[in-house]
Amino acid sequence: MNVLVYLIPASLLLGGLGLAAFYWALKHGQFDDPDGDSQRFLSRDYDDKPKED
Numbered sequence: 001m002n003v004l005v006y007l008i009p010a011s012l013l014l015g016g017l018g019l020a021a022f023y024w025a026l027k028h029g030q031f032d033d034p035d036g037d038s039q040r041f042l043s044r045d046y047d048d049k050p051k052e053d
Contacts, residue, residue, distance in 0.1 A: 025031065
C-alpha cells in the first residue's frame, strides 16, 4: 500500500508531461494540415526518377 504513495504522483507527473507535449505540438502547428500530406502522397505530379543537376 505504501507503493501507491510513489506511483500516483509519478503517473500524474507523466500524464502532465504528455499533456504539455501535446499542447506544445499544437501550439507549434504540428497538426495544421493533416489532409495535405495524404493528398500530396496520392497525386501523380512527381517523377519516378530523381532529378539530376
